[in-house]
Amino acid sequence: MNEDQVNDIIRRWQNSPEDELKPEDYQQFKNLGSACLSEGDGAKLLTFLQDEKNQGIVKSMGCVLxxxxxxxxxxxxxxxDQCQAAITHLTRTCSPDKLLHSLHELIEDIDPGAISETILALVPHLQTVLLQLDDRKAACMGLALAALQKQLSRLPVPYTRQQEEADEYGLCRCYKALAVFTKPFIEEVKRKNGNHNTSEDEELRTELLKFCMRSLREPLLEAELNRDRQSSLWHFATEIMVTLPAIQESLSEILFFSPLKKSSQMDSSESKESRACLAYLLFVQLITIDSFPAVFSPVFVLQCNMEYTNQLLSSKKESHLLKGLALYTKSLENVQDNGIPVSLQELKSFYCVPQNLRQVLTDCPMQHLRESGLKVLQLFIDKLEVEAKYKFFRCMLKTSHHAGVESYIIKNIRNQVESSMEPGNANKWFLGEELLSLLGLVLCFPQGPETDLLNSMDRIMESLNLLRYLLIRDTILRSSTVWEELCRIKDDYLKLLRVCISISRGYYASELKALREDQKMKAKEARDAARSSRLVKSITVKHEKMSDMSPEVQHQVLQSALVTFDLMESLIVRIEEITEEKLKIQN
Incomplete structure (x- = not known):
């Protein structure tokens, strides 16, 4: 198209009312503007847009540019600078509604390889357009923020300090820009301060609340936040925590009392994740804690936070688990020892959190999380009152199905028995008949004689240590009604344990013998092959059970098993010696 033809089209547009313009006119206008940009004539396009006689065209169709x-x-x-000037002129000249439509389409169609660059470029202009609206400002702002956050959710959240400082994908810069973007709208809500609020004002508060709750869930729940390293995402988290009270949203209401009906666009799990992150920022990172009401008791705070701890510990993500363990720890630390009443164990979260913690201890591949999990488990036990400890131990022995966890619980049972024997601490749970019920769960073999002693070693050794301790402290127990029943449980347990040891020792000894014979056979085959100069391509292994291990490791495992059985037998012998010594003294 030559210049004369273009001028004719422009004159026709100048003389045409807006309602006579057709869709093909809008497309043609966009094509001409795009051609100027692609040919490097940004100055020419800017001049055209700023020309007084073209303002009718710009107002009608400029949004397409x-x-x-x-x-x-x-x-x-x-x-x-010419492009920026052109955009600025369009935001001041075109209809805000048309501009919002164009900007929303632009957000929806962002190039996946330029998400952050596009958002950083358009956010300031989007703010300008929204601030021009009188009606529907809140709804339009809410739609824009939701669309922007949806696009940002496609970017990876930087986790390490180096990743966040590099900000390779621009996510940190974008959320900093969104914090600036929302400032004037937050200030507008603050100015009203609840006075004569219209429905539009309430909707603006609601949309800002939704933005904050989405931000808590992503990126803040995914990010590594550290009070000692106040990174860009840390500062964004602070902005969110300050914004909520600024828009008259009480943190205590959100965390402890409100179902967040205003965040109805999020499902219940998303809402709970957002509040879990809010609890973490408040109680662990202490952001805005100075302004949080101090009227809530530590037990009440723990009770409320258990719901969020459960949400975080049920995740498989490291960032969630770290926050869950930290929130669990901080919530427990403020509770006095033996301060958690047994009545709280009726709450679902007080059952689910320890079960999720057990999953971390037994299945999590990250050692630092397992170590943190063990510390918080002990802290939780310390905070339970005596009856609550007793019921917790029973629950864990029945549900954990893991020798390592069970051995840790049995060790704590011994500690509680020892504590109960101190002056003034006597109780029926760890000295009276209730103790027998607990020992029935400790001194048993759910699989009977077929129990794999090697896998159950930790539990069995701790059980024997508990039994030995009870026999040594017989003076106190003999004065109660539990002694005879304890002796009966002990005899039954040791009798069955001897049977298990005999079966297991026979099995592992035969495995060890077979392994040695197999190694001799392989060595002989190798010598024969060398003498005949033939290549041995494969060697048949008679025993497949540990075929993934090298022969040396197999030998070590089998030998270790036999040593373990010797240790168990030595403890049995010692327990029987103690029993005989006590009988002699008694007689």
Missing amino acids: MAPLVNKVVKQEKRL
Whole structure:
């Protein structure tokens, strides 16, 4: 199309009312503007847009140029100042409704390889357009923020300090820009301060609340936040925590009392994840804790936070687990020892959290999380009152199905028995008949004689140590009604344990003998092959059970098993010696 033809089209547009313009006119206008940009004539386009006699055209159709202009800025080519000036002129001239439609389309169609660059380019202009609206400002702002956050959710959240400082994908810069973007809307809510609020004002508060709750869930729940290293995402978290009270949203209401009906666009798990992150920022990172009401008791705070701890510990993500363990720890630390009443164990969260913690201890591949989990488990036990400890131990022995966890619980049972024997601490749970019920769960073999002693070693050794301790402290127990029944449980347990040891020792000894014979056979085959100069391509292994291990490791495992059985037998012998010594003294 030559210049004369273009001028004719422009004159027709200048003389045409807006309602006579057709869709093909809008497309043609966009094509001409895009051609100017692609040919490097940004100055020519800016001059056209700013020309007084073209303002009718610009007002009617200028919004279609937002996408090509923003894309030009994103590409960071020359003459960016001309493109920025053109965008600024359009935001002041075009209909805000049309501009919002164009900007929303631009957000929806962002190039996946330029998400952060596009958002950083358009957010300031989007703010300008929204601030021009009188009606529907809140709804339009909410739609824009939701669309922007949806696009940002496609970017990986930086986790390490180096990743966040590099900010390779621009996510940190974008959320900093969104914090600036929301400032004037937050200030508008603050100015009203609950006075004569219209439905539009309430909707603006609601949309800002939704933005904050989405931000808590992503990126803040995924990010590593550290009070000692106040990174860009840390500062964004602070902005969110300050924003909530600023828009008259009480943190205590959100965490402890409110179902967040205003965040109805999030499902219940998303809402709970957001509040879990809020609890973490408040109670662990202490952001805005100075302004949080101090009227809530530590037990009440723990009770409320258990719901969020459960949400975090049920995840498989390291960032969630770290926050869950930290929130669990901080919530427990403020409770006095023996301060958690047994009545709280009726709450679902007080059952689910320890079960999720057990999963971390037994299945999590990350050692630092397992170590932190063990510490918080002990802290939780310390905070339970005596009856609550007793019921917790029973529950864990029945449900854990893991020798390591069970051995840790049995060790704590011994500690509680020892504590109960101190002056003034006597109780029926760890000295009276209730103790027998607990010992029935400790001194048993659910699989009977077929129990794999090697896998159950930790539990069995701790059980024998508990039994030995009870026999040594017989003076106190003999004065109660539990002694005779304890002796009966002990005899039954040791009798069955001897049978298990005999079966297991026979099995592992035969395995060890077979392994040695197999190694001799392989050595002989290798010598024969060397003498005959033939290549042995495969060697048949008679025993497949530990075939993934090298023969040396197999030998070590089998030998270790036999040593373990010797240790168990030595403890049995010692327990029987103690029993005989006590009988002699008694007689």
